[in-house]
Amino acid sequence: MNATRPPTFFDRVVAATPDGERLSQCLQCGTCGGSCPSAADMDYTPRELFAMTMAGLEEEVLASNTPWFCVSCYACTVRCPQEIPITDLMYTFKQMAIEAKRFEHRSTADWSESFVGFVEQRGRSFELGLATRYHLFHHPAQVFKMGALGLNMLRHNRLALRPKSIRGIEQLRAILDRAKVLAEKEAWR
Amino acid sequence: MTTSSYVYYPGCALQHRSHAYEVSNQAVAKALGIELVELDDWNCCGATEYFSVKRLPAYALVARNLALAAQAGTEELVVPCSACFLNLHKTDSHMRQHPRLEQAVNEALEAGDLHYKPGSVRVRHLVEVIINDIGFERLGQLVRRPLYGLKLAAYYGCLIVRPDNVLDDVEQPMLLDRMIEALGAEAAPFSMKTACCGGHMTQISETTALEMIHRLVTNASVSEADAMVTICPMCQLNLDVYQDAANRMFETSYTMPVLFFTQVIGLALGLSLEALGFGQEFVSVEPLIEKIRDVPPARSKPERRPKQALPMPAMPQ
Known part of the structure; x- marks a missing residue:
């Protein structure tokens, strides 16, 4: 070699x-x-x-x-x-x-990236925000269908209307920022 | 009764979407003499999404929870969600196996004045804690209202028995089946017990998910189960909330209740439906509750082959 x-x-x-x-x-x-x-x-x-x-x-x-x-x-x-x-x-x-910014499966990648976005913002996931954002952007035709399901979820008390934040969000962000810098250097990504 | 205390990581799903699971976990824990103390200021485990985007930050995200648990002085962290369990367990074992990863994760944790020594916190799923630390025998003694007449499909889902195989056999786990029997019910011969529920596919490719959900519910129905028992909030959500959509897609009419394992234990312990968080489910559990009998039913013996020789192949008429 x-x-x-x-x-x-x-x-x-x-x-x-x-x-x-x-x-x-x-x-x-x-x-x-x-x-x-x-x-x-x-x-x-x-x-x-x-x-x-x-x-x-x-x-x-x-x-x-x-x-x-x-x-x-x-x-x-x-x-x-x-x-x-x-x-x-x-x-x-x-x-x-x-x-590599491959856009063939942009919507699926966007689901993951939006999830990550909410976690980085609050430290917890936020389903209502994630699903609304995703379906409005990528499957607007399905919004009514998904909206009906969302209402049904609300009726069963299974959706939080407001996201929750952790107290140590600054600490978490500092850790994630350092990890991102390290990921540039490391092959682990 | 002596009370043993555990540090507990509920995970995001139990906050609202699967709050019934949280309610029943706390009620059953109390009845069993266990205290579940929430880990202070825990953060999301990243589910399957964070690892799809960035690997090292994903490990660091999970490791913050492990570091907080170690800082709180616990050697064990109890987790009721299979996805959280997998991420926490996997991060701990990958950090142990790969020193370079361990170094990088700890360098990131330092930015938040934290440190985690891999191996110092043992990550355990709640089902394993109840089965191993309480035991089937004690569980059987505590039963107030045996679940006679019910046939339940033990649905383990994918993540709990994989990939480190810490709980039970990878292909044919039996712990939950034995628990169902200890509570007086019959464990259905459910062959898809470790198949995947579809995870996040209900959102990004609904037909993919509905096919998986349909397969599972059909299989449970073929095994003559009255209900399915899960140990994961994602599995419960997909099988319960999307069962109707799967019915419409495949022109079926299943009404298979999907219960959390602690709700099943709670019923046998004689706790009320309200105390166990019932009411959030889409598929009604009422017909199931009505099926519970006061006396154990005569079990139908499995059919045996006739003692004579095997039948010879015959030509079609």
């Missing part, structure tokens, strides 16, 4: 993921896709995505909808005979797609 070559896509994916080096041991057995509850909606199964990663198809991997349909249930991870941290690799692909 040439020590001076720039890191490949595969190298970057491995470095960004705890225990990511196990990916090189993938047998292409397909247990991951077979165990996945949402595989039917994915354009590539996780197995295919890993073969593409090894082949260096960065564009295609980051444009794939596969990581965005991952529900983080870890069924693949516990069944993988090579103990590859598949769910964590899906997180890595999502982080890389957001960073």
